């Protein structure tokens with residue numbers, strides 16, 4: 001058996017006996033005469049033994065103290081320990097098991113019992129180590145797979161948002177910018193990193209319903225007639241229908257359906273007001289309106305920054321949730337060179 005056993009016992013005769021029994025089975029045996037020597041031995045050795053036989057009664061440091069010290073050594077703390085005891089005392093056994101011993105062997109040893117116990121325990125702890133390694137490997141694999149899946153989901157959302165924006169020749173990159181601004185607002189509002197990422201995705205797909213609107217209406221240069229307006233205003237509901245299919249992320253629906261609601265209740269499609277509008281939609285509403293003003297249209301260039309600021313300020317508590325309008329106003333004030341706009 002290619003085990004390496006460390007025997008700790010102050011009794012030289014016992015050490016010799018253990019050494020003889022174990023060596024005869026082909027085991028590598030290291031013998032030390034005290035707890036202090038054992039601790040030094042383990043601290044300085046590069047590899048660790050497969051098992052420790054530890055005498056309970058020893059002068060200076062007894063078996064319990066020795067075990068406590070061994071447990072402080074990171075590599076050694078995982079080595080299974082069998083206590084050697086002359087006691088027929090169940091108290092010692094209870095204390096030993098509580099301290100982390102795997103088993104007890106009564107002295108003087110019965111060689112067969114000693115070998116069988118060592119074999120069982122070493123094999124068991126090797127199995128446990130193999131299992132822990134397997135679990136660790138599988139966890140790493142799963143984590144890598146999850147990261148890959150998340151990346152794929154994000155890339156699909158990006159591709160889809162690109163398809164939405166491609167339909168409208170005047171709002172190139174609108175969805176990605178709304179997603180960016182929404183994430184910035186969420187970050188400043190103190191949302192967690194995960195929640196910021198969610199809001200980014202929801203923002204990216206908020207206008208997905210536009211896919212169902214004829215290009216002729218979306219790209220019509222002049223004023224829309226009432227019928228065409230009604231078609232455009234159906235895009236939140238259309239978006240909801242499309243995104244309902246992504247069952248794993250139900251909140252995508254929320255952004256699409258409610259981003260044209262207004263804080264004062266005069267928005268569409270449901271006329272929800274105030275906090276009845278889902279929070280992600282209230283954030284996206286500010287980001288969406290800001291991007292509409294800071295990107296080019298067929299009939300106008302990007303609006304001047306002071307005008308945009310004024311519109312956001314006037315919409316505070318009317319069109320927009322005041323909290324998120326205030327955050328946007330701070331973002332505008334910090335953007336001295338007016339970088340936050342369609343390039």
Ligand SMILES: [Fe+2]
Pocket residue numbers: 206207235259260
């Ligand atoms: Fe929209």
